Amino acid sequence: MGEWDESVPQTSFAFRAQAAAGDDVSEPKKRARKPAGKRSKAAHSEPSENAPRRSAAELARQARDISVSEFFAKNRHLLGFDNPSKALLTTVKEGVDNSLDACEEARILPDVRVEIGQVSETRFRIAIQDNGPGILRKQVPKIFGSLLYGSKFHRLKQSRGQQGIGISAAGMYGLLTTGKPIAVTTRTGKSHDAHYFELVIDTKTNEPKVKCDEVVPWEVEHGTRVEIELEGAYRGGQHSVDAYIRQISLANPHAEITYVPPKAEEHGASHTFPRVSEQLPPDTAEIQPHPHGVELGVLMQMFRDTTARNLRSCLAADFSRVSSRTALEICQKAGVPESRRPSEITREQAEKIHAAIQTTKIMAPPMDCIAPIGEELIERALRAEVQADFYAAVSRRATVYRGNPFLIEVGLAYGGSLPAEEPITLYRYANRVPLQYQQGACAITKAVSGTDWKSYQLQQPRGALPIGPMLLMVHIGSVWVPFTSESKEAIAHYPEIIKEMRLGLQECGRKVAMFIRRRRRDADEAKKRAYIEKYIPQVSIGLQQILELSDPQRDAVTASLTDVLERSRKL
């Protein structure tokens, strides 16, 4: 520290000494917090031109662990909390996602209630309540007061949530903006007490701090109610909570959703979107990783972690679609003994096994791990949403990216009340959740813009959405949806995914093109026909003069010609 300019004020030294105390990298908890004192103001007055050269030791002093909550609190736009109206929507979304997931996993037809109460001009209290299975008392704090905690991350199974961030992040945003804790009421069954919690996240440690934990009377037999107070804004339009609620109920016809908007007196009373189907989506299976999607590093990790005794049984047991025979084939190709203990496999051997897997024919992953919405239901949803002249829907067969099964569905509505001179409307869905923001960054948008709509009878500016009276709905279902950010607003650009989307879009495109062509042909014919019809009487009069027909004969000719025209049209 001797090389520091003597003019640096004392307080600045004081800080450095203080920070140095927290310098032990092995004890992150002891880290020196931002110190008091005029540190930066002092640093500030240093002449920046002749600032002294700094040593590694000095630079090292500020290095420390960053808790995941600190990280996301500072980067809260990554989680969808960029601005007040988006924060409100994101909070509702995370709550509803969790409710629907919980109900479906417990095989309960979901009843979800969303209430938005306006506390002051910029402050709202959001409540989301479900009839799900409830949450065990001991798990409540971690689920709602810790980021990266959950049941959905370490498995391959289709669900809305997957990261273990969402609802805790909403609670953290509420805490950041209002200082108020998240409130949770939950009950796991008739014979169990209902528990009421108030808790906050400690952003420095990413651990929950419980402020209140008591047994309360609750008329609900089983379910969970989450309440979060936050700074927000309630707006209309494409990105609004209202639009979200409508879109989510479209893609989840088995759920009954009751929505109480703020100032229900003003904005209209509560809306209930009744259940259209009494059938839960099929219970999707959890799958193991498919060997073709497993990277070398992951493979090595799996060898270290497996409970299997030897390589062959590890391959057969821990992977999807690997029979004992296939496992043997892989061992032989790789030249690694099948009896090798997995934990003793070297990097070089793992690399050979990895290469052998790539060249071995292995059945595609099982596809009942994905529950499509289905063509019929998509079409019904579209009919409910817009009055159009033509509807089409396509559910593609499931396929794989990076070993993860996924499935693309496309719905299309054309004509009718849709605006003809504007870019089409695009609804994007992932695992039945509508994506409302970041359309420009989404693989769905890229697939739609990259499809040649001119060959399907639509106008299209180069590299943009087509123009025309059309609504497109694209849904990706997957055991692991790759989002471009934690806020889950757009799909990442994996080529396999974009390709499948294109194929689905083309299939729908061909259908709509047929419709447009037929309609155009009909219109042409109608024009011709009108033209001919107009002249049939003249033709009859001409014939009358040439053949000296009587008036009744002339009328008979007119009738006969009209009849011929009618019949030729029907052919």
Next chain:
Amino acid sequence: MGEWDESVPQTSFAFRAQAAAGDDVSEPKKRARKPAGKRSKAAHSEPSENAPRRSAAELARQARDISVSEFFAKNRHLLGFDNPSKALLTTVKEGVDNSLDACEEARILPDVRVEIGQVSETRFRIAIQDNGPGILRKQVPKIFGSLLYGSKFHRLKQSRGQQGIGISAAGMYGLLTTGKPIAVTTRTGKSHDAHYFELVIDTKTNEPKVKCDEVVPWEVEHGTRVEIELEGAYRGGQHSVDAYIRQISLANPHAEITYVPPKAEEHGASHTFPRVSEQLPPDTAEIQPHPHGVELGVLMQMFRDTTARNLRSCLAADFSRVSSRTALEICQKAGVPESRRPSEITREQAEKIHAAIQTTKIMAPPMDCIAPIGEELIERALRAEVQADFYAAVSRRATVYRGNPFLIEVGLAYGGSLPAEEPITLYRYANRVPLQYQQGACAITKAVSGTDWKSYQLQQPRGALPIGPMLLMVHIGSVWVPFTSESKEAIAHYPEIIKEMRLGLQECGRKVAMFIRRRRRDADEAKKRAYIEKYIPQVSIGLQQILELSDPQRDAVTASLTDVLERSRKL
């Protein structure tokens, strides 16, 4: 567990029992890893129609902590590792960012060397070496083998890195795809040994595992060399490493960058981009949070953490631009005694203080925490980049979003060799780092598309980039750049930031519009002039006939008229 269907195979029960053993939420380390056995295949064979209703306890069994490395390994596209060519670029970028930051913080003119060696068709070994201050031996493992560790997160200071993720993530991607550790050689000065490390990240715990740690001879006096082997692809074009190296050297004229592309024999030998300026960018100051950008929750946290004895001194000491007098004013407005111990301030009082801060006039944050590139240097960079007819550059004054100072710079080149009939080229920079991906998702793109370029004499399709022979360069410098994802490829849409960008673009737009108008006027005039010039001789001949002039007189008239034309033009 009694309510489970008896038909569920034994192995499935075995798994559940096993998972239940890791059920203790307070001990995340003990969590049950993905078990061996036919679990999912078994689950799979359950008839999904009559799947039994599941209880909260059963659903709870899979909940567990997710380590931040596990999270990002699975979501590696969030960090810029979506595909092999992007992975290669991201790795180079993270390495160079760190090198430049380290050199500048140590006030050393950076010499950075980037080597890309091709190991096999799909495998590359990347080395980034600098002449920076080196890294303390004890810090190497955490810096390179743990996500969310670093010196740049917990401070408000302009730097390229800010998250403590980048280089460790690159190492993790290398490990995932090749199984190879990250190799680091570092030396902190002549009188210190050089240390060589090989280490990997343990994704389950987010902790480094050191494989090799030894003293080595190294001819470099001080600096760091990082080597990562990874699956990658080397491509040309807009998103290539080559384009990145050129763009980064443009924005960092004080750095000398040597680039050795793969197969230097084939792709041309190594390139050196020499230092254009011997002057380091000014050393930027670290600042304290500005009270106007501090949220209620953060304020409460600061009250809990401060070392100040009372409210007034806390406000004055921990915040930027709060004098003791301003602090007193805030206390009085809030109706909270100035002598109140910060740790004893209630939520209600904090809310009053927060409200009082909003209504108190406080000087804008100090702006020397941001080092702009500068108008002169931007123009120079553009001249080096493209041959154009007109150049302009604007450095806006720094301003604030969410309390964070930031500054916008815009550079523009027009005409010359730039293509006239295509959308303009847009270069985006954040803290001197080029952003090459996700142009569509970036606030810069939004600001450019949202500017009315027609009023600046350019064509522009609605809501899109303008068309014309133009290159735009937009730079945001900030103590905290809000990126839309951890891969730092696009700026989040904060309204304050977009507004500043628009103002900068408009300023440049007016300049280019003047140029375009002048050029058009000149062209018009030249046309008129050519027209008149053509007829001057005819006029003279006409005059000769009317006035009966001699030939020399006629020629004199021609000369005189030409002279008048010349002079009128000069006026």
